Structure formats: structure tokens, C-alpha cells
Amino acid sequence: MNDSMKFEGIWKKFRRGEKFNSLRDAIPAFFKNALNTKAEEILADQEFWAVKDVSFSIKKGEVVGIMGLNGAGKSTILKLLSRIMFPTRGRITIHGRLSALIEVTAGFHPDLTGRENVYLNGAILGMKRKEIDAKFDQIVDFSGIAEFIDTPVKRYSSGMYSRLGFSVAAHVDPEILLVDEVLSVGDISFQARCAEKMRDLLKSGVTIILVSHNLALIQSLCQRAILVDHGQVLRDGTTIEVLPHYENIVLKMREDMIHRRIEDTSGRGIKAKVHNPVMITGVGLFDQLGQSKNRFQLGDELHLAIHYRAIERIESPIFSVEIIRADGVVCCLARTDVNNPLLPYIQGEGRIKLDFGVLNLGAGIYQVKVVIYDQVTMHPYVTRAEEIVRFDAGGNTIVYQPIFYPPSRWEIRHLNPPSREKVKTVYENDFQ
Amino acid sequence: MKILLPKSLREILHYRDLWWMLTLRDIRIRYKQAIMGFLWALFMPIVAIFAGILIKKAMAFMAGQAMDEKAIVAMTFKVLPWTFFASSIRFAVQSLVGNSSLITKIYFPRAVLPLSAVSACFFDFLIAALILPVLIVIFRAPVNLYYLYLPYLILLVVLFTLGVGLLLSAANLFYRDVKYIVEIILMFGIFFTPVFYDANSLGKFGTIMRLNPIGSILESINQVISFNQPPDSGWLSYASVCSLGMFLLGFYFFHKFEPAFAENI
Numbered sequence: 001m002n003d004s005m006k007f008e009g010i011w012k013k014f015r016r017g018e019k020f021n022s023l024r025d026a027i028p029a030f031f032k033n034a035l036n037t038k039a040e041e042i043l044a045d046q047e048f049w050a051v052k053d054v055s056f057s058i059k060k061g062e063v064v065g066i067m068g069l070n071g072a073g074k075s076t077i078l079k080l081l082s083r084i085m086f087p088t089r090g091r092i093t094i095h096g097r098l099s100a101l102i103e104v105t106a107g108f109h110p111d112l113t114g115r116e117n118v119y120l121n122g123a124i125l126g127m128k129r130k131e132i133d134a135k136f137d138q139i140v141d142f143s144g145i146a147e148f149i150d151t152p153v154k155r156y157s158s159g160m161y162s163r164l165g166f167s168v169a170a171h172v173d174p175e176i177l178l179v180d181e182v183l184s185v186g187d188i189s190f191q192a193r194c195a196e197k198m199r200d201l202l203k204s205g206v207t208i209i210l211v212s213h214n215l216a217l218i219q220s221l222c223q224r225a226i227l228v229d230h231g232q233v234l235r236d237g238t239t240i241e242v243l244p245h246y247e248n249i250v251l252k253m254r255e256d257m258i259h260r261r262i263e264d265t266s267g268r269g270i271k272a273k274v275h276n277p278v279m280i281t282g283v284g285l286f287d288q289l290g291q292s293k294n295r296f297q298l299g300d301e302l303h304l305a306i307h308y309r310a311i312e313r314i315e316s317p318i319f320s321v322e323i324i325r326a327d328g329v330v331c332c333l334a335r336t337d338v339n340n341p342l343l344p345y346i347q348g349e350g351r352i353k354l355d356f357g358v359l360n361l362g363a364g365i366y367q368v369k370v371v372i373y374d375q376v377t378m379h380p381y382v383t384r385a386e387e388i389v390r391f392d393a394g395g396n397t398i399v400y401q402p403i404f405y406p407p408s409r410w411e412i413r414h415l416n417p418p419s420r421e422k423v424k425t426v427y428e429n430d431f432q
Numbered sequence: 433m434k435i436l437l438p439k440s441l442r443e444i445l446h447y448r449d450l451w452w453m454l455t456l457r458d459i460r461i462r463y464k465q466a467i468m469g470f471l472w473a474l475f476m477p478i479v480a481i482f483a484g485i486l487i488k489k490a491m492a493f494m495a496g497q498a499m500d501e502k503a504i505v506a507m508t509f510k511v512l513p514w515t516f517f518a519s520s521i522r523f524a525v526q527s528l529v530g531n532s533s534l535i536t537k538i539y540f541p542r543a544v545l546p547l548s549a550v551s552a553c554f555f556d557f558l559i560a561a562l563i564l565p566v567l568i569v570i571f572r573a574p575v576n577l578y579y580l581y582l583p584y585l586i587l588l589v590v591l592f593t594l595g596v597g598l599l600l601s602a603a604n605l606f607y608r609d610v611k612y613i614v615e616i617i618l619m620f621g622i623f624f625t626p627v628f629y630d631a632n633s634l635g636k637f638g639t640i641m642r643l644n645p646i647g648s649i650l651e652s653i654n655q656v657i658s659f660n661q662p663p664d665s666g667w668l669s670y671a672s673v674c675s676l677g678m679f680l681l682g683f684y685f686f687h688k689f690e691p692a693f694a695e696n697i
Contacts, residue, residue, distance in 0.1 A: 014695070079694065083539040086691035098539075106537040111461045123453040124538055152464075 003095065004060045004176055004207040005081065010090035012051040012076055012231075050076045051087070052231040060096075060175075061205045065218035065239060067246050068228035069253060074211050075180075077228065078102070081209065082178055096175030096207070099125060104165035110154035114145065114164055117153050121168045135171045142193065143167035163190055170197050176207045215243065247363065247393075254326040254365040255388060262367075262386055278314055278346065280384040282307040283370055295390045298363070298405065302356040302389070306370055313347040316375040321354055323389070324367045331361060331403055337375070360405040363393035440687045443541045451544045451551070458523075458552035473556035474563070476519065480511045484628045491629070505573045506657040507628065508564065509582075510650045513589045514627045516557040517646060518618045524549040524597030525614050528605045532697045542690050543683070546601040550594055578656040581663055585671075588649050592675040595682030602686045605697055626650050630658075642667055645674035 051073050058064055068074045079085045080092060082100045107124040108117050118139055122132040132139075140146050143164045145156075153161060201208065202221065212218055218225060218239060225242040227235040227249075235245045285294050288301035296302060304321060323332040334354055336343055343352075369385040444451070463469045484507045492499040527549040528535060528542065535542060568575065604610040622628070625647050631638035642648040648671040652663030 084536065084694045100538070103533075103537045106533050109457055109461060111464045112457060116457070116460065120453045120457055123447075123450040124534065124540060126447070126540065127449075129449045129452070 002059055003057045003093070004062070005095065006057040006091075006093040007055050007077075007080075008091045008093075010051055010054045010077075010080060010087045010092065011049060012080065012085070013047055013088045014050045014076075016046045016048065050231050051080070054090075054228075054231070054233050056226060056233060056236055058207060058209065060207055062224060063202060063208045063210070063222045065222035065225040066209065066211045066228060067215075067218065067225055067242065069249060072228045073231040074228055076231075078178055078180060078209075078211055094176065097126065097173075098176040098178070099169070099172040099174030100178040100180070101166070101169050102178060102180040104169040105162055108153055108161070108165060111152055113152050114140075114149040114156070117164065118149075118168055121165065122172075125169060125172050127172060139167045139171050142170065142197075144190065159187070166194065170194070174206060176209070177201060178209050178211075180211045215246070219243065251363075251365050251390060255390070258326060258365060258367055258388055276382055277312040278308055278310040278317070278372055278381045280306060280370055280372065280382055281309050281349075283368065283384060283387050285368070285387060285389060294388060295392065297392055298360060299358060301358050304354040304356070304368070304370075306352045306354070307349070308346065308352070308372070309349045310346045313345055314374075314381070315345050317343060317346055317381065318373040318375055318378075319343070319352055319354075320371045320373060322369040322371075323356075323359070323361070324369055324385075325403070326365045326367075329403070331366065332356065332359060359391075360407070361391045362402045362404060363391050365390050440541070440543075441683075444543055444547070447541055447544055450540055451548050454544060454548035455551040455555070458548055459555050462552070470559055473559040477508075477512055477515050477560045477563075480515055480622070480627075481508055484511060487628045502571050502573055503658070505567050505571050506654055508567055509653050509657050510627050512557060512560055512564070513586065513650065513653070514622060514625065514646070515560070516553055517589060517593050518621070519556070520550045520553040520593045521597055521600065521614060522618060523553055524593075525600045525604045525611055527597075528601045528693065529608075529611075529697065535697055536694050542693055543598060543686055546597045546686075547594065549601075550590070550597050554590065573657065574660060576656070576660045578660065578662050581656055582653065585649050585652055585663070588671055588675040589646065591679040592645055592649075595675070595678030595680070598682035598686040602689050602693075605693055606689070626654070630654060642670075645671050645678070649675075 054073075054077065066074050066077065076085070078100075080087055081094075082098065082102070083092075083094075105121075107121040109120065112120065118136065119129070119132055122135075122139075123129070127135075140149055143160075143166075145160050145164060148156065148160065153164070156164070198221075208221070210218060210222060222239050224237065225235075225239040225246075226233060227242050227246050229249055234249075235242045282305075284292055284305040284307075286292055286303040286305065287296065288303070290303075306319065306321075318335060318337045320333070320335040322330050324330050334356065336352075366389045367385055368387040368389055369383065370387075371383045372381045373379065374381060463472065466472060468475075481504070485504060488503055488507070489499050524546040527545040531545055534540075534545075567573070600610055600614060604614075624641075625644060626638075626641050627650060631641040631647065631651050634641060642651055648667040652668055652671065655661045655663050
């Protein structure tokens with residue numbers, strides 16, 4: 001009985017596209033289903049598993065974060081947990097009163113007053129009338145809209161609306177609480193009150209299940225995280241353990257996105273430039289040890305080798321290398337004409353090397369774009385953006401991800417030290 | 433007592449405060465921002481009664497007799513349960529679909545939605561029923577002991593209505609066709625039910641009229657009011673079995689399909 005809830009081999013099937021909503025379509029489907037006895041085991045046309053064989057159990061008082069990309073199955077799991085939907089297969093056991101901080105204003109009726117809605121919404125969330133009577137003043141105080149409590153809520157601003165909704169939901173006193181991205185309601189002072197309420201709940205030993213894309217929130221609240229991908233549990237462990245795996249999935253998705261973009265553009269590029277006097281035949285990526293790779297650690301140096309073949313003699317070409325983050329931000333740029341106007345001409349095959357040194361870029365996926373320009377007209381002879389570099393943050397999580405980590409040095413001087421001698425501490429961080 | 437009730441029914445009792453709140457909501461929103469307020473509850477029965485008087489007058493004229501004014505009392509007694517039934521069903525059919533945001537977001541026993549829709553209409557029925565004593569006094573209708581049957585007969589109407597309401601609200605969630613069928617049946621149902629006339633006036637077709645449980649209940653009411661007789665015991669038992677059966681059937685099917693509501697709405 002230590003478990004608050006248990007998922008045992010849960011499967012959930014959904015349908016794509018429109019369901020038949022009229023009798024004309026339903027009658028043939030009904031007979032088809034009647035003949036097919038094991039219909040629920042098999043995927044029919046247009047059906048898919050939104051949740052596949054998910055099992056986990058959550059102990060009493062645990063605070064668990066559920067992570068995953070959009071469409072990974074988080075919301076379905078939450079709906080199964082809150083008994084709004086039922087699994088196609090498997091067993092869910094829940095011990096204790098469950099309440100969800102999801103869509104806190106769903107039960108509101110615009111024509112009713114604030115007071116009437118507090119009672120209605122409280123009852124919908126499973127409170128008894130006496131309980132609401134007892135907590136009514138607390139709820140109204142918390143929402144901070146006491147003077148409008150007898151006004152129909154359709155006259156409320158949207159902020160007042162959701163504040164009242166949150167206040168009711170926050171006073172349900174559940175044993176298990178489901179939270180889904182609702183902690184960003186109202187102004188700063190109300191958010192502070194929400195945060196305080198959240199801390200109270202954490203201390204009170206309530207089991208909390210949090211679904212959020214806010215990794216900082218998950219990291220600060222949850223000891224345990226469950227990573228869901230394509231309807232399956234990919235990882236289940238401590239938050240510190242699971243976060244890098246989440247990071248992995250996010251980066252993988254971005255990489256796929258860039259690959260798709262490259263395929264799109266390279267197809268067009270070939271047609272446009274038939275008579276290219278120069279071609280980039282290859283781009284190699286190396287670290288400081290000369291090892292060819294495209295996954296770098298924070299603190300690695302980045303070296304490039306660009307192979308070209310010039311059919312004609314080209315006077316004073318300009319080589320340019322850009323490193324572009326997945327979202328399109330150009331993070332680094334190096335051009336041959338900026339600091340050292342070398343390269344009088346190129347002809348035939350050759351190789352040009354570029355040493356970026358330690359870039360200290362934030363963890364993520366980057367595209368390497370190499371361009372050869374004509375010096376006078378700045379017309380690009382050839383552009384190649386096929387290479388992808390990945391930087392891993394190592395021990396640093398991607399919770400707060402900067403564009404780059406500069407070599408930094410901290411110095412602390414205690415002005416009134418506890419002991420007589422002056423303490424001076426220096427922390428250095430140059431990622432070497 | 434607790435062991436006897438199925439789990440689903442116990443859960444509804446556990447959520448009885450929600451049932452009450454939703455009923456209050458349905459009553460309140462109907463009369464908010466309306467000058468006439470609760471008087472609207474009387475409007476539909478009164479129009480129906482005038483329609484009935486017109487029909488009675490026409491029938492009396494055809495038969496070459498004067499109209500029996502006391503018939504108005506009996507007719508009112510029959511019109512009120514019928515309008516309760518009709519508006520409850522109309523309201524209950526929409527109760528799940530009209531609250532789709534609740535069904536897809538929050539857990540509670542869904543049966544409270546059609547139940548409170550019917551309850552809100554029952555409140556209207558009670559308000560409208562206040563005119564009954566007034567009519568009895570005006571037309572000096574003889575009050576007899578058999579009036580004690582009336583609460584039981586109303587209970588049967590309520591049970592039957594709940595059963596049909598539960599069944600149709602769930603059916604309408606899956607197939608919106610139901611709403612249109614129900615609308616048509618309710619519009620003309622009053623002519624196929626002995627509300628404005630007695631089943632006996634149709635001769636042998638009267639039996640068919642009584643096969644409709646609402647018809648046999650209304651006939652029982654008529655027997656008490658117009659003829660100062662106890663209801664026919666055979667038809668009364670038939671109505672009782674049908675009403676209870678309908679309630680259990682509606683409840684059973686509603687509960688059976690409840691898990692599929694959220695993803696099919």
C-alpha cells in the first residue's frame with residue numbers, strides 16, 4: 001500500500017482522422033466490429049497506439065516530472081491518470097483522492113457569479129459543499145478578487161478568471177496532484193502566492209505528478225523524472241539521470257529537421273549552378289587531436305578542412321565559414337578576407353584549413369555553412385551547408401542554455417570574514 | 433445498504449453535491465438576465481393547456497355537446513407531466529455534448545450531467561404544479577383519497593424520464609443524429625400520447641396508446657381526477673415495471689459506454 005498509483009502494461013489506441021458521427025457510417029462499422037471478436041488487439045485502418053506498454057509506479061509523497069516532446073504521449077498518460085480516458089489494455093490502480101491542476105477554469109459558467117462558480121467548480125473537482133463553505137473565504141482571499149465575487153464571471157478579465165479558477169483548484173487538498181503547465185497564471189504577486197502554495201504542497205507530503213516543458217521547474221521540484229517518447233517510457237530515474245536523455249531526443253529531432261532542410265535545398269542548388277568554376281568536394285571536421293568527428297564536447301577545439309576543385313583559375317576568392325544554430329542564429333563566422341587577405345588565386349584541387357580553437361558553444365545542433373565568394377561582386381560561387389556539428393554540454397544541463405560559455409573567472413572576497421584572516425577564493429573556468 | 437448498491441450508483445451518491453450544484457446551475461442560467469424569471473416555467477404548460485382547450489372545444493362542437501369545464505383540470509394534470517418529460521428529454525439529450533469541456537478535462541461520474549438536467553426540469557414542474565390547487569378550487573373538482581396515487585405516478589414519470597434521458601444523452605454523444613430524431617418525436621409525441629384526449633375515446637386503439645408507458649401513467653392520472661377511481665391495476669403494474677426497467681436499462685447502458693465518452697465526444 002506504499003504505492004500511490006500504479007500503471008501496469010498500459011496500452012491506449014487512438015484513431016486518426018474523423019470518426020463517423022452519423023448513423024449511415026456507424027451501422028456498417030458496427031457489423032464489422034461484431035464479426036471481428038478480437039478487435040481491440042489489432043490496429044485497424046487509421047488507428048495507432050498513443051501509449052504503448054507503459055508501466056510505472058509512484059510512491060506516496062513522490063514528486064515526479066513527466067517529460068517528452070510534443071505528441072510523445074504525456075497528455076494521454078495524464079488523461080489516463082485522471083480517469084478521463086480508459087486504457088485499451090492494462091491496469092491502473094490509484095490510492096487516494098486525486099485532483100488535477102489542468103484547465104482550472106473548465107467548469108466555469110460565464111453567466112454565474114464568482115461565488116456561484118466557486119461552489120460549482122469546487123463540486124466538479126470533487127469537494128463537498130461543507131468543505132467549500134469552510135474554505136470559501138480562503139479561496140476568495142487567495143484569488144484577490146473579493147470585491148467582484150458577486151459579479152458574473154463573464155465580466156471578469158481573463159486574468160481574474162484564471163486566478164479564481166486556480167484558487168479553487170489549489171484548495172482541493174488532494175492526496176495526488178496532477179499539474180500541467182498552469183503555474184503561469186496572473187501577475188507577479190499572484191505567481192509568488194502560487195509558488196508558495198506549491199511549496200506548501202511539496203512539504204505536506206502530497207504525491208505530485210508534473211508535466212511541463214519548463215526543465216528548470218522540473219529540475220527544481222522533482223527528484224524523479226519519467227521520459228516518454230513515441231508512447232513508450234524511454235527512461236525512468238532521478239531527474240539528473242534523465243535530463244541528458246531528454247536533451248538527446250531534442251537534439252536528435254533538431255538534427256533530423258536540419259537534414260530535411262539540407263535535402264530540400266541541395267536538390268535545388270544543383271540545378272541552378274551547372275557551370276560552376278569551383279566546387280567544394282568535401283568538408284572535414286576535426287578536434288585538436290586531429291580526429292575526424294561531428295560530436296564535440298564542451299572545451300573541444302574545432303578544426304575544418306575544406307577540399308575544393310577549381311576548374312578555372314579564380315583570382316582572390318573569399319572563403320567563408322558560418323556556424324548556424326538549429327534555430328537559424330549565426331553563432332560564429334570566419335572569412336578569409338577579414339583578418340588576413342591571403343589567397344591570391346586558386347586553381348585545380350586543394351585544401352584549405354581553418355582552426356576555430358575552443359568555441360565553447362552551448363549544447364545543441366549546428367550547421368556548418370561554407371561559401372566561396374567572388375572578391376569583387378561578393379557573388380557566391382558555391383555554397384555548401386551539409387555538415388552538422390553537435391556540441392554536448394557534458395556535465396552542464398541544458399536547462400539554461402546560452403549561445404556560448406565564455407572562459408570565466410570568479411572571485412569572492414568576504415568583507416567581514418568569520419575568522420581573522422582574509423579569505424580570497426578564485427574559481428576559474430576555462431573548459432580545458 | 434451500501435453493499436446492495438452497485439459501485440457506479442454509490443459514486444453518484446458520493447458526488448451528490450455536484451449533482452445539486454449542476455442542477456442549481458441549470459436552473460440559474462435559465463432565468464438569469466430574464467425579466468420574467470421563474471414565471472417562464474409556467475409559460476410552456478400554459479400554452480399547451482390552451483392548445484388542449486381548443487382541441488377539446490373542437491371535439492365537443494363536433495359531437496354537438498357543451499364542453500365539460502372540469503376536463504380542464506384533468507388535462508392540466510396530464511399536461512404538466514408531459515411537458516416535464518418533453519423538456520427533460522430535450523435538455524438531457526444535450527447535457528453531455530453541451531458540457532464537452534468538462535467531459536474531456538475533469539473526472540466525475542458523467543451520469544450527474546443528465547441527472548441534473550432532469551432535476552432542473554423537475555424544479556420547473558414543481559413551480560408549474562402550484563397552479564393545480566388553484567384550478568381545483570376554481571372548478572370545484574372533487575378531491576378524493578385516490579389523489580394519494582399521484583405522487584407515485586409522478587415518481588414513475590421521473591424514473592422513466594431519467595432512464596430515457598440517460599440513454600439518449602449517451603447515444604447523442606456518439607451519434608448526433610439522435611438529437612434530430614428526438615426533436616421530431618417530441619414535437620409530435622403529444623398527439624400520440626393521451627394528453628388532450630382519453631385513451632378510451634379511441635376504442636380498441638386505446639390499448640396501443642397505453643402501451644406507451646407515459647400513456648398508461650397519464651391514463652391512470654385521468655382515472656383518478658376525472659372518474660374518481662383508482663388506476664387500473666393491470667396498467668399501473670405495467671407502467672411501474674416499464675419505468676423501473678427503463679431506468680435500470682438507461683443506467684446500465686450509460687455506465688457501460690461511459691469510459692468511451694471523452695475520446696468520442
